[in-house]
Amino acid sequence: MPERRGTVQVYTGDGKGKTTAALGLALRAVGHDMSVCMIQVMKGSSNYGELAAAAKLPDFSIEQTGRDEFVDKRNPAQVDIDMARNGLARAREVLRGGKHDIVILDELNVALDFRLVSLADVLGLIEMRPPHVELVLTGRGAHPEVVKVADLVSEVLNIKHHYDAGVEAREGIEF
Numbered sequence: 001m002p003e004r005r006g007t008v009q010v011y012t013g014d015g016k017g018k019t020t021a022a023l024g025l026a027l028r029a030v031g032h033d034m035s036v037c038m039i040q041v042m043k044g045s046s047n048y049g050e051l052a053a054a055a056k057l058p059d060f061s062i063e064q065t066g067r068d069e070f071v072d073k074r075n076p077a078q079v080d081i082d083m084a085r086n087g088l089a090r091a092r093e094v095l096r097g098g099k100h101d102i103v104i105l106d107e108l109n110v111a112l113d114f115r116l117v118s119l120a121d122v123l124g125l126i127e128m129r130p131p132h133v134e135l136v137l138t139g140r141g142a143h144p145e146v147v148k149v150a151d152l153v154s155e156v157l158n159i160k161h162h163y164d165a166g167v168e169a170r171e172g173i174e175f
Contacts, residue, residue: 004101006133007151008126012109012142015156016174022104022136023050026060029134034101035059037094041087042066042080042107042116042139048175065090066107073114084116088125095128095135102134109139109146119143126150 009025011018026036036059038050045068054060065087071080087105094103105125111117122137126149129135137146147153169175 004132006101006129006131006135008129008149009134009136009152009154010109010142010146010150011136011138011154011156012140012147013154013156013158014140015158016161017156018138018140019050019106021154021156022106022138025134025136026054026102026104027057029102030057030060033059035099036061036102036104037100038062038104038106039087039091039094040064040066040106041084041111042071042114044068044083045175047171049172063087063090071114071116076114076116080114081116084111084114085121087111088117088121091125092128095125095130095133098130098133100133102136103129104136104138107139108137109142111139112143112146113139113141119145122146123149 011021026038029036040062044064044066051062054062065083091105094100112119112122123145126135
């Protein structure tokens with residue numbers, strides 16, 4: 001059997017479901033005895049259901065490198081910049097280690113859009129991806145250069161959202 005070829009996937013857009021799509025991919029991969037590492041670049045809450053779920057599954061780890069606060073896009077705090085860059089550095093370590101079949105960088109597109117990390121660093125990370133690794137970047141506002149080098153780009157559109165009708169975020173559904 002030939003060695004598996006990994007690709008670069010991007011899930012972007014203003015609709016709900018980008019992280020959920022990446023988690024679905026992770027669940028499918030774990031079902032086939034693959035190893036998955038997800039790094040949540042701008043998330044720091046311990047209340048996300050995927051953290052508890054991943055802890056129950058073999059070879060699926062989730063690491064968070066963000067605070068449980070919103071980042072001001074116009075004036076991000078230095079701590080947010082540092083944490084996002086630490087997330088990128090951790091992603092480099094994970095990719096160099098080569099033990100994971102899938103590496104998911106959740107909200108990396110947003111970190112780039114907010115200028116917490118540089119385009120050169122993100123493109124360098126994509127370039128260093130071992131050929132067998134599936135690399136997934138999520139988050140709205142994917143940079144055109146990231147879209148250009150990706151093998152698959154899915155845009156999640158917001159046609160209608162229950163938030164607009166006043167429905168709050170619900171445990172197990174939105175987090």
